[in-house]
Amino acid sequence: MTVDYGAMIRLDKVDPGFAMPFTHRVIDGAVLIANDLGDHAFLTPEEFRRFVEGEVKPDEPLYAKLRDKRFIAREIDVAAEAVRFRRRKGFLAYGPTLHAMVLTERCNHGCQYCHSSVVGMGRTDTDMSIEVASKAVDMALSTTSPWLTIEFQGGEPTANWETLTHIVKYAQERNLVARKELSFALVTNFSLMTDERLDFLIENKVQICCSLDGPEDLHNKIRIYKGGNSWQLTTDWIRRVNQRYVDMGLDSGLYRVEALPTITRDSLTRWKDIVDTYVSVGSRAVFLRKLDPFGFAEATARKLGYTMEEFIEFYMTAVDYIIELNKQGVEVMERHAAIMLSKILRESDPNYLDLRTPGGAVIGQVAYHPDGRVFSSDEGRMVGAMQDDIFAVGHVDQSYQDILRGDTVRALVFASTNDSQPGCVSCTYKVWCGQQPEYNYKTQGSIFGRMADSNWCRKHKYIFDFLMKKLERADPVELEIFDRWTTNRRQDHFVQEVEQVAQPAA
Ligand code: SF4
Secondary structure: OOOOHHHHOOHHHOOOOOEOOOEEEEEOOEEEEEOOOOOEEEEOHHHHHHHHOOOOOOOOHHHHHHHHOOOEHHHOOHHHHHHHHHHHOHHHHOOOOEEEEEOOOEOOEOOOOOOOOOEOOOOHHHOOOHHHHHHHHHHHOOOOOOEEEEEEEOOOHHHHHHHHHHHHHHHHHHHHHHOOEEEEEEEOOOOOOOHHHHHHHHHOOEEEEEEOOOOHHHHHHHOOEOOOOHHHHHHHHHHHHHHHHHHOOOOOOOOOOEEEOEEOHHHOOOHHHHHHHHHHOOOOEEOOEEOOOOHHHHOOHHHHOOOHHHHHHHHHHHHHHHHHHHHOOOOOEEHHHHHHHHHHHOOOOOOOOOOOOOOOEOOOEEEEOOOOEEEOOHHHHHHHHOOOOOOEEEEOOOOHHHHHOOHHHHHHHHHOOHHHOOOOOOOOOOOOOOOOHHHHHHHHOOOOOOHHHOHHHHHHHHHHHHHHHHHHHOOHHHHHHHHHHOOOOOOHHHOOOOOOOOOOOO
16 A cells, blocks of 8 residues: 555644654555654554644543653653663663684685685684784773673684683683673584583583584585585584583573574575474574675675575565464574564663664674784674775774774764664664664775665665564464563573682671
8 A cells, every 4th residue: 555645744734742753664554653762653644644743632542552652742751761762772881792703714614605704724824823812802801891702703713722712711810800791602613623622612601603504405505514514513513512501401492502594595495494404403593694795705696695685585484484383382583583573672672783773893892803903893804804904993902992992983883873874864763773884885885885775774674674564463472472582581601600709808
């Protein structure tokens, strides 16, 4: 249904004092309105006209609906809303929480879409030294955030095992003074995993993440490994690690290997196989990620790539299938949808760094290159690997304060703020959406980008529209599923224990 705004709204009749500032968007004939506090409502076109013209009377159900969603200016409790707003933007009070340490650029896989611009296993000159690693840890623990995660990235980070174990031990020791909520995460292809190494990771509470592109033929076609069957290796280790967690008495619904698929052209018709594979290895979440433009993926885009419309069709079909599985009692979620729904339905922001405003570049995450350069993010580091240091914000020899106060950081914060983006400032989704300046730069040549022809924007608009339609029409069973997807359960086991410092005698 097409809504004729010209006929529906008469500007001379609009009552500017009635409504709170809001944005709107028409979805399948319904008018979606949203405000900066993160509230939304669906109105019929006639309700929308009466709303903007200030015609709605206090004794009407529509008035109560608009009041409860904080769209009527005179009904706003400013102090209470300030508290809500502060909670939603709580991440602004803290420094970077994610510290990606690239331990080496070496890798023994030749994945066709590899994002990391890797080198062969003989290039030990690309390893992070113990000295750089110690300085990176010192910088990470300088963050003003009370909690942080040190994430081991590569290449294949376990190829530089000595530095990995040093970082874990050194960070634990330094944290006796820093006293942060510290956790570790490892992104691995499992090819160099051994029982001994797994014991170290489990004993030191290092969370394990990996890539799994779906069924065996799909995974092995893209993730080329001359040393064996990558899919078999990956799924065997996922099961073994998950079993270790069960043996330790940890909740299997909460503690398991986090696996991530990357979606290529061949994946588009395999949505069911991908989801079924995840369920079969015990995963509770599938994160359906579109190919991104970093690293080698750009050079192979013609072979592996697809249009945004093709991706969205794949995505919607897969999410519908996941919802159907949930209705049959299989607890599995799509991670992107869960993040977006959390932002829409919950009072606090999940702080997903790619989807917040301002964005996560530097003020939410930093990446440490093996040579000691500090980048705005892992994506910024990948741009750096392509001989472009625009996202290099400093070096581990500098102080944390020097880096965070740099001009590049200020520019990135400004560019990743939706209210400073001409394309976003009037968008209905701006309160839940976010920017990635590295993506804008890589695809459009400017950290600001142009949202009117940005694939980033199109993807998010499509998915927000899809989810909003689901929310408007959801039955109680679907709402219960979404409630489960958006219930944030802390993984306290992965937080490092800090021994209590003896208190002085009274
Ligand atoms: S990126 Fe697109 S969808 Fe997101 S806030 Fe900006 S205009 Fe809206």
